[in-house]
Amino acid sequence: MNKKAKNGILLALLACALAGGETAFADQVYELNPVTVTAQRSQSSDLKTPSAVDVLTHSDIQKTGATSVQEALKFTTGIIAHAQGPRNISQGTMTNKVVIRGVEKGTLVLVDGVPINQAGRYNLEDIPVESIEKIEVVRGGGAVLYGSEANGGVINIITKGERPNLVRAGFGNYGIQNYALSAQAGKLGFTATYDHTGKIDHVSSPEGGRPQGMYFNIRRGEHANFNARYDFNDKLFISHSYGRNSDHYLYRWDGRPYSSTNSKTHKTIVYPAANAGAPYKNELHSTEENLTTLHYDDGNLKAEIFYNRRDQKSNNNNAGTYPYMGKKYNYNEKYYDSSSYLDETMGIDVSNRWHFSKGSFMLGYDFQREMEDATVSDKMAMGKLTKGTFHHYTRNMHSFYGQLAYDFTEATRANLNFRETWTEADAAGNKYDKFTPEFILMHDLDKNTMIYGKVGKSFMMPTFTQLYGGRNIRGAADLKPSSGTHYELGWKKNVGKNAWRAALYHYKIDDSQEAKWITEKDGTYSIHYANENIRNTGIELEWTRNQSDNLSWHAGLTYSHPEKQEKKVSTAGKETSIGWHDYYGKIGGNLGINYISGKLTTAFNISYLGRRIRDTDPYPSMKSQWLSDLNFSYKANESSRFFLNIDNLFNRRDIISTSSSTFYDLGRNFMFGYEYKF
Template identity: 60%
Template sequence: MNQKVKYAALGIALACTGWTGASAAEVYELNPITVTAQRMETTDLKTPAAVDVLTADEIQKTGATSVQEALKFSTGIIMHAQGPRNISQGTMTNKAVIRGNEKGTLVLVDGVPINQEGRYNLEDIPVDAIEKIEIVRGGGAVLYGSEASGGVINIITKGTRKNSIKAGIGNYGIQNYSASAQAGKFGITYSYDHTGKIDRISKATTPSGKQRGSSPDGGMYYNIIRGEHSNVNWRYNFSDELYFTHTYGENSDHYRYKYDGHAYAPNKDATFKDAIHSTRENLAQLHYDHEDFKASIFYNNRDQKTEDWIADQKATISKKTGKLSYSNAAKFNSAVRNYDYTKYRNQTMGLDISNRWHFDKGSFMVGYNFQRDLETKTTSPIYVGGYTSKEGARHKYQRNMHSIFGQLAYNVTQKDEADFNFRETWTEDDSAGNGYDKFTPEVTWTHSFNENATLYAKAGRSFMMPTFTQLYGGGNIVGVPDLKPETGNHFEVGFKKNIGNSTWRFDVFHYKIKDHIDADSSEWPTVTYENTDIRNTGVELEWSRRQNENLSYHMGLTYGHPEKKQSKYNNEWHDYYGRIEFNGGFDYTRGKLTTAFNMNVLGDRTRDATPYEHFKDQCFTDLNFSYQANKDARFFLNIDNLFNRHDIVSSSSSSFYNLGRNFMAGVEYTF
C-alpha cells in the first residue's frame, strides 16, 4: 500500500475523533459484574483471574458479524484461521488461542460447553443475540472441566430482544442480514452472512519430504468460491427463573485448490480439488436459576460433511496401510474427477446442577455434571489413479463423563479471601475400552487494599481428554489408541486497580502442560496425533479510560514465550505463535455520529512447523462509523483491514492470508 495513502487513512481515523463518536451509552464500565470465573456473580475487582467483558455495544463497534471477528481485538487472544471472515475448512475450524495454548479454549453458551471434538464453531452464534462475552484467560478453570487449559469464553445471550432488521453489503461479495423480534416471553434473532469469490487466499504450499517435486500437496494454493452462514437463536422465558434457548446454524464453504505447476508446467493453475465443507448445528438448553440453585439440561448436535472432487492422479494406495504413494503425481488429469466424502455426527447431551450455601465467613458450592459424547463417522471409498481403496467405513464411538465439582470461599479477614476449587472427573470406559479418572484442584487468594484495588494469586491444575478422532482416526487420520490425556500446572499473580475514570489490570502467568495433544502431518496426507509438552511464561497489562460520556479508549499488551517440546525433534524446546501482542482502540461520540477504531498487532512470530522460522507480524485494524439518524434508524459503515495488509493468519506450515481492505455499509431499523 502506498505510504501516503496509509498515513492519510490513519489521519482520517484519528481526525474523526474531533467530530464523531458513540452515544452516551455505557462504554467501559470500571468494575463490571462477571459470572464465569467463579460460577457466581462477582465484580471484576473481586475476581481472582484475568477477565475481560465485551458488551453488545462494544461488539457492535468492532463491526463484527461473528464471535470470531469480535474476539480478534482482545488482549491475550490470537485468532488462528484457515480462511477470512467466518470461513473455515471442515474440521480445521478457526481457533481462539489464549496465551499460546491452541487447543485449550473452552467455549460456553450461557454457561454450557459447546466444544465437540475440539471444535466450537464461533461463527454459529448470531452477534445480535449476544448480551455480552466474558473471557477468562488462564488455565486451571477446574469449575468447568476438560478443555479449559487455556481459558474460557462464555457467550451470554440476551434475555429479551429488540425488534429490528439490519442489512449490509460490501466488496468481496460481502452480504450480511439480520433480524430480531420479541413477542411477550418469546425472542428470536436470525442472521445470514455471505462472502464471495476470493483468489489466492493462501501461499502455494512447499513440497514436503520424500515427495518433494512430485506430490500435489506441494505447490497448492487455495481460492475461495463462496462462504454462506445462516444462523438463528431463539429463547422462551417461562419465568424469571426458567428459560429455554435454541441455536441452529447452517454453513457451507467452498474452496478450490489449484496447482502452481512447480513440477509440471502444463498443470499450472489447473484445479486439483474442489472441496465443500458444510455444517448443521443445533444447541438446545433448558436453564433454571433460583437464587443459589442452578441447573441446566443441554443437547448439542453437529453434522459436518466434507465433499471432495479430486483430479485423477498417478498414485497408488497401499492395501496394507491405506497410505497414498505418488509417482510424478503432478501430472494429474484435471478433466477426470473422483469423488469422496467424510461425514461426522457429534452429539453431546447432559446436565449440570449446583447449589451454594452461605455462612458467616463465606460460602460453599457443590455440583454434579454428566455428559454423554457420541460420534458417528462415515467415509467413502477413495478413488485414485483408477484404483479404489478399501471400502468406506462407518464408525461409532461413545463415552459417558461424570464430574463432581465445588468451591469453598472463605473470608480469612475482612480484606482477604481464600478459595479452594476442586473437580473430580471420571469416564466410563468408551467403545474401545479407554477410561479416565482425574482430580484437579485450584487455590486462589484475593487481598483487597480498598474498594478500588486488589491483589490476587492462583495455582491450579488442568486436564483434557483426547477426542475420538485423535484416538481412533478416520479418513486420512491414523488413530493412536494409547494417546495420553493432557495434564497441566498453572500459576498466576495479578493486580487490579481503578483510578478515577481509568482501570489498570496487570498479571504474571506461567503454565506447563505435559502430554499436550498435537497433530503430526510430516507424512502428509496421513495425519497422526502425538503427545508433546508446551509451556509459556508471560505478563499482561491492560488499561482503559472513559474520558467523558463521549470518549473512551483502551489498550492491552501481552509479552510471553510460548514453547513446545517434541520427541521427534530431540526433545528440544522451540518457539511457536508470537511473543508480543498489542491491542488498542478508541470510540468517540459527537452528536449523532459514533466512530470506533480497533487494532491488534502480533509480533515476533514463529511457525509451528520445521524449520520454525520467524515470519511477518500480523496487524488487524477496523474502523467503524455509526450514524443514529433518529431513534429508529441507524446507518453504519465498517472498514476492516484499514491498511490493506497481506498478513498470514495461520502459524502452521500452510500460509493463509487475511482478507484485503474490505468494507460493509448498511442500515439498521428498530421498530
C-alpha cells in the same frame, strides 16, 4: 499502501473522531467495572474477580463491525485468532481457533454456561453477534470449575433475554452480504441471520500445506443461524440455536517448479510449470448444528439440561491432475472422496451454593454423554465406488466439583476449588480419572485495588478422532489426557476514569495432544497425534480510560514465551523427543478508541502480534501481524441507524495461520448497511 498514505488516513480518521459534539448514546459508555459470572461461577465485579477477565458487551462488539464471535475476539488482550480462511470461512473439521495464552488446544466455549465443544471444535465463526448480550473471556487454566478443554481459558457467550425488534442489511466488496432479523413477542424472542462471502482468490501460499505447489481459492462462504429463547420467568428459560455453514474451496496448481523427495522411498515428485492454473481439487465443507438448553438459575441453585448435535461433512472432487506426470484430466473423469462426522453431546449440570457468616460453599455434579458417528473416505475412482469405514464411539463422563469461599477478614479472602472427573470405559477400554484442585488468595489493598495469587491444575481428554483416527488421521488409542499446572499473580486497580490490570503467569501442560504430519511408505501424508509438553511464561497489561460520555479507549500489551517440547513420529508410530522450541508469537498489543459526536459513533481497533514462529519444522519466523478495523455508526433517529465498517484498513496481506499451511487475511474490505428498529 505506502507509509505516507497510511499516515494520512490515520490523521484524517483522528480528525474525524475528535470533532466536537454532544453524546447521543448513553448506553454506549464503557463500563470500567462490569459484573462477571464466569470466572468463579457466581456474580462479582471485575475488580473483585481473581482472574484476568475481559467483558465485551453487545455495544463493544458492534463497534468492531464483527459478524461472528470469532471476529469480535481478535482485538482482545492475550488472544490469537488462528484461521484457515478469511472472514469466518473454515475447512470442515479444521475450524478456526481462539488461542488463549499460547494454548491452541485449550479453549472451552460456553453458551449461557453450557459447553459447546465437541471433538475439540467449537465453531465460533458460526455464532452471530446479534443474539449476544455480552461475552466474558477468562484467561488462564479454568478446568477446575468447568471441566475438560479449559487449559488455556474459558469464553462464555451470554445471550440476550429480551430481543430488540429490528431488521438489518449490509453489503460490501468480495460479495459480502449480511442480513439480520430480531423480534420479541411476549416471552419469546428470536434472532435470524445470514452471512455470505463471495469469490476470493489466492487465500493461501503454495509453499505450505500438503501437498505443496498449489494455492487455495474460495468460491463461496455461507453462514445461516437461527436462535430462539423463551423465558418462563426470571429464573427459567429454554433456548434453541440452529446454525448451518457451507464453504467451497478450489485448489489450483501454482506452476512454479516445486519438487519434493520422500524420505522413505527416495522418490522425487516434480510439479511442472505445465500444470500452472490447473485444478487439483474442489472441496465442499458443511456444518449443521443444533443446541437446545433448559436453564434454571435462582442465584444459588443453578441447573442446565442440554443437547448438542453437530453434523460435519466434507466432499472432495479431485480433478486428477497428477503433478509428477504432468497429466490433466477433465472433471468427467475425476474421483471424489467424502467423510462425515456426527457429534452429539447430552448432559446435565446441577450446583447449589450455601452461604454462611464467613463465606459460602458450592457443590455441583456434571454428566456428559459424548457420541460420534464417523464415516471416513467413501471414494469414487474411475466409476468405481469404494465404501469407507463407519465407526460409532461413545463415552460417559462424570464430575463432582465444588468451591469453598472463605473470608479471613473483610479485605482478605480465599477460594478452594476442586473437581473430580472420571469416565466409563470407551471402545478401546480407556478409563480416565482426574482430580484437579485450585487455590486462590485475594487481598484488597483499598476499596479500589485488589491483588491475587492462584495455583491450580487443568486437564483435557483426548477426542475420539485423536484416539481412533479419521480421514487422513492415524489413531493413537493409548493417547493420554493432558495435565497442566498453572500459576498466576494479578493486580487490579480503578483510579477515577482509569482501570488498570496486570497479570503475571506461568504454566506447564504435560501430554498435550498435538498433531504431527508423517510420510507414509507410498509417499502420501497422514496425521498422527502424540503427547507433547508445552509451557509458557508471560505478562499481560491492560488499561481502560473512560474519558467522558463521548470518548473512551483501551489498550493491552502482552509478552510471553510459548514453547513446545517437540516429538518426531516415524512411519511406525514411534516417538522421539527433540527438545523445546518456540512457537506462536511472543509480543502482542491491542488498542481501541471509541468516540461519539452527536449522532455519529466512531470506533477504531487495531491488534499486533510480533516475533512469530511457525509451528512446523524447521520452525521459521513469520512476519508480524497487524489487524485493524474502523467502524462508523450514524443514528439518524430512534428507529434508523446507518453503518460503515472497514476491515483491514491498511490492506495488509497478513498470515492468519500458524501451522504448516499459510492462509492470508482478506484484503481491505468494507460493509455498508442500514438497520431499522420497529
